[in-house]
Amino acid sequence: MKIHKIIICTLFLFSLQTAMAQDDLLGQLDTKPVKKEAVTATFKALQIANLQSTKLPAKGEFYLLISHRFGDLTEGLQNFFGLDNANTKIGGIYGIADWLSVGLSRHTFQKNYETALKYRLANQLEGGFPVTIVGYNTFDVNTELSKDDYPSLQFSNRLAYSAQLLISRKMSESLSLELAPIFTHKNLYNNVSENANLMLLGFGGRYKLSKRLSLNLEYDTRLNAKEDNPYQNPITLGLDIETGGHIFQLVFSNSQAMNDVTVFNNSTGNGSKGIFFGFNMYRVF
Amino acid sequence: MKKISLLLLLFLIGNYCFSQKMITRTGKITFEASMPSFEEIKATNNSASCILDESTGDFVALVLIKSFKFKAPLMEEHFNENYMESNTFPKATFKGKIQNFDAKKLSATKSTYDLQGDLTIHGVTKKINTKINLVLNSGKITATSNFDIHPQDYNIEIPNLVKDKIAKNVNTIINFILEPQ
Numbered sequence: 001m002k003i004h005k006i007i008i009c010t011l012f013l014f015s016l017q018t019a020m021a022q023d024d025l026l027g028q029l030d031t032k033p034v035k036k037e038a039v040t041a042t043f044k045a046l047q048i049a050n051l052q053s054t055k056l057p058a059k060g061e062f063y064l065l066i067s068h069r070f071g072d073l074t075e076g077l078q079n080f081f082g083l084d085n086a087n088t089k090i091g092g093i094y095g096i097a098d099w100l101s102v103g104l105s106r107h108t109f110q111k112n113y114e115t116a117l118k119y120r121l122a123n124q125l126e127g128g129f130p131v132t133i134v135g136y137n138t139f140d141v142n143t144e145l146s147k148d149d150y151p152s153l154q155f156s157n158r159l160a161y162s163a164q165l166l167i168s169r170k171m172s173e174s175l176s177l178e179l180a181p182i183f184t185h186k187n188l189y190n191n192v193s194e195n196a197n198l199m200l201l202g203f204g205g206r207y208k209l210s211k212r213l214s215l216n217l218e219y220d221t222r223l224n225a226k227e228d229n230p231y232q233n234p235i236t237l238g239l240d241i242e243t244g245g246h247i248f249q250l251v252f253s254n255s256q257a258m259n260d261v262t263v264f265n266n267s268t269g270n271g272s273k274g275i276f277f278g279f280n281m282y283r284v285f
Numbered sequence: 286m287k288k289i290s291l292l293l294l295l296f297l298i299g300n301y302c303f304s305q306k307m308i309t310r311t312g313k314i315t316f317e318a319s320m321p322s323f324e325e326i327k328a329t330n331n332s333a334s335c336i337l338d339e340s341t342g343d344f345v346a347l348v349l350i351k352s353f354k355f356k357a358p359l360m361e362e363h364f365n366e367n368y369m370e371s372n373t374f375p376k377a378t379f380k381g382k383i384q385n386f387d388a389k390k391l392s393a394t395k396s397t398y399d400l401q402g403d404l405t406i407h408g409v410t411k412k413i414n415t416k417i418n419l420v421l422n423s424g425k426i427t428a429t430s431n432f433d434i435h436p437q438d439y440n441i442e443i444p445n446l447v448k449d450k451i452a453k454n455v456n457t458i459i460n461f462i463l464e465p466q
Contacts, residue, residue, distance in 0.1 A: 023380070026347060061358060244447055244450070
C-alpha cells in the first residue's frame with residue numbers, strides 16, 4: 001500500500017511536470033545575455049540646448065543642422081520681440097564611426113566658421129560602467145575681422161578654441177544628467193573684460209515629459225572670469241520635440257551667439273535684459 | 286490499480302527520458318511595417334532562440350527586442366525607446382504547441398501544421414493561431430512561419446503624425462533551423 005502511495009505521488013508530480021513543460025522550455029531559453037549592453041537614448045539630440053550632449057551620430061549618419069536665435073525678447077515691440085535681428089547657424093555633422101564625428105558650421109555672428117570634433121571615450125553600460133564620457137573640441141575662424149580695420153591683423157588672431165569633456169548618466173528612462181568641465185582659449189580678446197583662457201564647469205539635464213517631448217536645462221559656471229566683467233554665466237532652457245527623422249529644439253538662452261567659445265565667454269543676458277528665443281532643427285539622413 | 290499506475294509511471298518516465306528536444310539560438314525573425322512610397326520599416330533579428338519538444342509538440346521561442354537590427358540607426362533607437370519600450374519589456378516570447386505533431390512523419394518534403402499558443406510582446410499576451418511549415422533535413426528541422434501582428438493588440442502606441450507611414454499589419458516571418466540539443 002505504501003508503494004502505491006509513492007507511485008501515485010510521483011505520477012502527480014509528473015503530471016505537474018507536463019503542465020509546466022512549456023514554461024520550463026521557455027526557462028531553458030531565458031539565459032541572461034553575457035555581454036553588457038550600452039545604454040542608449042540618453043539625450044534625443046546632439047545638443048542639450050547650446051551645450052553638446054553625449055549623443056553622437058551613428059556611423060554613416062549625416063545630420064543637417066539649422067539654428068536660429070532671434071533678437072532680445074525683452075525689447076518687445078521695438079524689434080518685434082526679436083524677429084528683426086536673427087542669428088543663423090547652418091551646418092552639418094557626419095558620423096565617421098559610431099564613436100567619432102566631425103562637424104562644420106557657419107554662423108552669422110562674426111561670420112564664424114566652427115569646425116568640431118566629437119569622440120566617445122566610454123559608454124554607460126547596463127549594470128556596468130556608470131557614465132558615458134565624450135570629448136568635444138571646437139575650432140573657430142572669425143572671418144568678419146578685416147585688414148582694413150586692423151592693418152596688423154594676422155590669421156592666428158581669428159582663431160579660438162574650446163575643449164570639453166562631457167560626462168553623462170542616464171539616471172532613469174526620463175532623467176539624464178550631464179557634467180562638463182570646459183576650457184576655452186581666444187587668440188584675440190579684450191584684456192579688460194576677458195581672459196585668453198577660461199575654465200568653466202557646465203551642468204545639463206533633460207527630463208522627458210512624454211515619449212517625444214523633453215525639457216532641457218543647462219548652466220555653466222565660469223571659474224576664472226575677470227572681476228567686473230559685463231558677461232554672465234550662460235544659461236539655456238530648451239524643449240525637444242522629436243518627429244521621426246527630425247528633432248526640433250526650442251530654446252530660451254541668455255546668449256544670442258551659437259558658437260561654443262562665444263556662448264561660454266560672452267553671454268550677456270542677465271534676466272531682466274537679454275533673453276534670446278530660437279530653435280535648433282536637426283534633420284537626420 | 287497498482288499495476289496500472291506502475292505502468293503509467295513507467296510510460297511517463299520513458300516519455301520523459303526519451304523526449305527529444307530540438308533547439309536553436311540563432312533563429313531568424315524578420316518583420317516589415319513599410320507603407321508604399323514611405324521610408325522602409327524593416328528589421329531582422331538573427332538571435333532568436335526556440336525549442337521544439339518532439340515528444341509533445343511543445344514549441345516555445347524567445348527573442349530580445351534590442352537585437353532587432355534596422356538599416357537606419359535612428360529608426361532602431363526610436364523602435365526601442367518610443368514604440369517597444371525595450372528597457373521595460375526587453376523580450377518577446379511565444380509559448381505554444383504544434384497541433385497533431387508527430388516527429389515520425391517529418392520528411393524532406395514540407396509539411397504544414399497548425400500552431401497555437403500565447404504570444405507576448407510589449408508585456409501583453411495574446412492567443413495566436415497560425416500555420417507552421419516543418420522540413421526534416423539531415424537531422425535538422427527547418428521551421429518557417431509567416432503571420433501578421435497588429436501593434437494596437439499589444440498596446441504599442443503609434444502617434445497620429447506617423448500613422449500613415451507605419452503599416453497596421455506588421456508582416457512577420459520566422460525561420461528557425463532546429464538541431465538536436
